[in-house]
Amino acid sequence: MADGCKGKSKWPELVGVEGHVAAVTVEAENPNVKAAIVPEGYGVADDFVCTRVWIGLTKAGYVFEVPIIG
Template identity: 60%
Template structure:
């Protein structure tokens, strides 16, 4: 990863689908300290910008991760 536009560390967490959102966010930030995990309820409106320092953690109304969290 020599390009400055690339993230350092892990960039997706498929193993966290089905996990409680708060647990997932802590895991993500532990495994890649250069990102901020943001928990969002499914259907929440978000911007289309791509950021290497952000991971959106999409959860259902029970707080369970419903989509693979990934950098973006």
């Protein structure tokens, strides 16, 4: 569904990276998006937004899934 969005749409290389570093990286590599950090166990909105990237973090603060536009 990210086909209509501008710029890079997923960041598999960020799995295992500290959350703040991941957020800065995402926003630097695609200035059209804003990173949204989500602690493990919390839900996210199910609407699709081209300007948002969910970054799921473990309790220790590391990315546990591939950040993608949505």
